[in-house]
Amino acid sequence: MLCSYHLILVVRLFDIKFSIVTYYFYYIIFSGLDTYYSNMKVVTCIAPVNIAVIKYWGKRDEDLILPLNDSLSGTLSTEFMCAKTSILASPSLQENRFWLNGIEQSFNNRRLESCLKEVKRRANQALPHLNWNISICSKNNFPTAAGLASSAAGYACLVYALATLYEIQGDISGIARIGSGSACRSVYGGWVQWCKGTTSDGGDCIARQIAPASHWPEMRVLILVVNDARKKYSSTSGMRSSVETSQLLKYRASEIVPHRLSEITEAIKNKDFEKFAEITMKDSNQFHAVCLDTYPPCIYMNDVSHCIVDVIHAYNEYKTCNKVAYTFDAGPNACLYLLESEVEEVLSVINYVFSPPTANSEEYVKGLTVSIKTISQKYY
């Protein structure tokens, strides 16, 4: 009996892109700062996580973060998982500073500086606060760097907050992209495609919504947290190594993904869950196959992950059609796409196979309210 997961999140998809919230969050960190800075501007934003169903893996340009292939994701509701960023700008600040989850980081970070530079380039140069120093305070309410798309939400949030602070207009997904590739997909709600683009400057390498969440309101996502430890290999170095060493990656990016992307887009437009699930699972497996074909191999899934895969295939077989789709990012945690009508039964099966660490299993389920039944052995 496996018992390695310790949290399940039940989430819906979401259309609201970002929320500009009050000063509240910033004040938690810097309470009383307003008494020091009479002349200041503060913005606070929250941004969503996205879970890809066609995976991004491999860049054709490392500096501009231009991908080898298009990718596609669902944007999750910010109710239970989100990044939150506050930025304070003031002429009184001595230097730029940056905190992540309460710990100060160096501001001398190429990606952060690139985003800031690009937002400022697009701002009205007459803005009085354009040259003030800033303090950035970011926080994720979920594990960082454990393959739960934390950098995507984090950079989307940072760029949106900067764009708000400097009052820039138009698409900002291209700016979020230079922070963290898949962050560009967190800039829009619902179902979002990141187009790899064709120009060498990345001008057409942006995200676009292909369908709002309201198009398929029954869609739910379960996040099974198998391990919230920091992952062994970062996505950045893993994908660089794949580009350098995996011949299968090149074939996947050029020959397989374009076809899959149009098929899954069609499946989403037709609300064809059977097809959507098949492509989602195949693409997750192929992404991890490419990681395994990398030299040395990058292994993100573990025995528990593979057990979840087996359980989902067994469940779908029992139901005689695909009722649940798994997908794994660069970590062992599973994300399950399924319709609302299946949530209760799937959670019951998962609780049966992976008995929770305590008798009260409901403690381990967060997010939308679901009742979980104790099931008999009929599935196995």
Add this chain to the structure above:
Amino acid sequence: MLCSYHLILVVRLFDIKFSIVTYYFYYIIFSGLDTYYSNMKVVTCIAPVNIAVIKYWGKRDEDLILPLNDSLSGTLSTEFMCAKTSILASPSLQENRFWLNGIEQSFNNRRLESCLKEVKRRANQALPHLNWNISICSKNNFPTAAGLASSAAGYACLVYALATLYEIQGDISGIARIGSGSACRSVYGGWVQWCKGTTSDGGDCIARQIAPASHWPEMRVLILVVNDARKKYSSTSGMRSSVETSQLLKYRASEIVPHRLSEITEAIKNKDFEKFAEITMKDSNQFHAVCLDTYPPCIYMNDVSHCIVDVIHAYNEYKTCNKVAYTFDAGPNACLYLLESEVEEVLSVINYVFSPPTANSEEYVKGLTVSIKTISQKYY
């Protein structure tokens, strides 16, 4: 600390293809039979296991067992791992019978019957015992169907015993192939290539020795038995599923393997261990990548297997060049190719990382004699 492996075999490569041994083995099973059958013929053979460095995965013809790509393996010494088959032919036998590891199996087995038919077709039709019934008794001295190439050795042994019984001449690898694809490689010693061939009848789909074991006498193989349970998915159904569903398999077979095969052949001819090891590890990883790209995925390696991979890469990095190569067949057990000079140190590292179940670790090491030192933490 992991402790899931429970046996390490230390083996050398071998040139002797087969041994025709005495009646002894047969008599263990059917002692006293000669008093019943005054008119009988008995042959007993032993045959070696082979460990592929360029993997066979996927058939272009299911009936004739014609592969999608060439493969290449080393043939292990029969000292510690082998298949043993005795065949008794007698006009007094009422029917054909077949025992595997002491348990009677149905003789109504298409592959077994195909091998028997083909050997008889090539025999001198005037042989008096050609139409006598036979009893076949096979035994492996290592786990069956746990991804340790048991069917390869088993069918090679069966076909060699049949060929001896019916006195046929010439290459028999094509007959072994129709028993179990990779069995054709166990028909020769040293380094053996299985050529996929081009004709539709499989006439040119045979094995050939590319170098004898004596060409590289320092080569050793360590077999780390992680799990000797029967594997979850048979190779036959797994590779059929891969052919049907994995687009990466087709690309691998047609575009990647031909190049790798000529590179590793060159490396073996030049005794270039660095290059040999790199290709061996890459090909093992790519084979498992294709299994993962299969739908539903076939997972043969587990967390212990991946830990062994990590240890080998760490060891090679510490040594600043490839001193050991891992390869995994359709199961979690690791086969390590390395030169004799490295055996002691590698075994010590493995014993350090995977502490054996008892204090006396040497009990877990079988095969060639090796002294294992207790090592300090310098590697980690």
